[in-house]
Amino acid sequence: MKYKNYTVADFIEDEYFMRWVKKPDERSDKFWKLWITNHPEKTKDLMQARHIIISMKYEEAPDFFESDYIEVLENILKKNRSELAREKRESTPFHSLFSYKVAAIIAIFIVAASGFVWLYWEKEDRPVESMEPRMMEKNSQAGSKITTWLEDGTKIKLNASSSIRFPEKFSDSSRVVYLEGEAFFEVKKDSTRPFIVRTDKVKATVLGTAFTVKAYPDESEIRVAVAEGKVKVDNEDNLTNEFSHTLIANQMTLLDLKMLSVTKQNCNAKIFAWKDDVIWFEDQPLKKIFRILERWYAVKIVASDNLNFEDKFSGSFENETLKAVLEALAHQGNFDYRITNNQVKIIKP
Structure with a gap:
């Protein structure tokens, strides 16, 4: 959309924007409120342009x-x-x-x-009424998961080391939240207001469904997987070719930021197991498994140089201790480990 790259001067010169500031109607009011909700980074420019137009509005006496x-x-x-x-x-x-x-x-x-x-x-330098709703934020620390409910009845479970931002009250036309990390959503159905999850790289749009989005800033893989219902996934940047996937149950979009590739594929239902306190990985490299364990148990894992981080492992652990998980991995990978406070040292003989 052209407005995404607008400056303050561009907004002031735009006829549709000026008409909305001077004589708003239901249609234009809904459009601009939805637009600023979807583009919070442009709030400052838009509000400054609006204030300038209002200030200039009566430079001459009205007719x-x-x-x-x-x-x-x-x-x-x-x-x-x-x-x-x-x-x-x-x-x-x-x-x-x-x-x-x-x-x-x-x-x-x-x-x-x-x-x-x-x-x-x-x-007069009067305060301009803000169109942007008050934003709320929920954060889960390493080693913990939290569950929160939105004002529309949607339930969100945040995985460890994740955060979600959302308006205190949704608009009449959409429900938009911003995710960093991983979360499982059980969206309250509302056919008039699509539910949109935005991350740095992808956008997931639904009406009512259950799905998970994984987008940690320190990982090169982004994943949107659907447990039930239907989800539309689009890219939010120019790193990859433009894509749009419509996913149904047990399908996912996988975005690889290293390879700059995106695929739509079937997924194992166990991909959602983390929300039920189950660690599951299948044919995953050790470096990725260690990253999961660091978040899950709030520890720092340090390994000796001769350990091969590309070795792949599979496993499923329900409500197990860190020691139990490491014991299984050590047996498969032929290495030793030592746990000291919040640090784990991996030793390869």
Whole structure:
């Protein structure tokens, strides 16, 4: 969309934007509120442009001042004539001329004063009502998972070392949240307001479904997987060719930032097992498994140089201790380990 690259000057010169600031209607109001919700990084530019247009709006007296002037003048003159007619004596030409002059001066003063007050009010540095709703944030630390509910009834479970930002109250046209890390969503169905999960690289859009999004900033793989319902996935940057996937249950979009590739494929239902406190990995390299364990148990894993991080392992552990998981891995990988406080040392004989 062209507005995404707009500067403050571009907004000020845009006819549709100016019409919305000066004379908003239901359609334009909904459009711009939705647009700023979807592009929070442009809030400052948009609000500055809006404030400038409002400040300039009454640099000249509005058109209705002229009609107001005539109406006020006629009312004063009418009143003046009525009072003169009730007087028992005749008015001299001088008296009549004086009365009309006074009436005109009063009328001009009233209109001028009104214009000044109006202009002053508009040009005062008054706070502009913010269109952006108050944003809330939930964070899960390493070694913990949290569950939160949104105001629309949607349930979100955050995996370890993850965060989610969302408006305190959704708009009338959409529900947008921002994720860093991994989360499982059980979205409350609402056919009039799509639910959108935004990450740095992808956007997932649904109406009502259950799915997971994994997008840790320190990993080169981003994943959107659907447990039930239907999800539309699009890219949010220019790193890969533009794509749009529609996923159904047990399908996922996999984005590889190293290879700059994206694929749509079937997925094992166990990919959602983490939300039920199950660690599951299948044919995964040791370096990826260690990263999972570091988040899961809030530890730092340090390995000797002769350990092959590309060795691949498979396993499933439900509510197991770190020691139990390491014991199984050590048996497969033929290495030893030592746990000291929050650090794990991997030793290859």
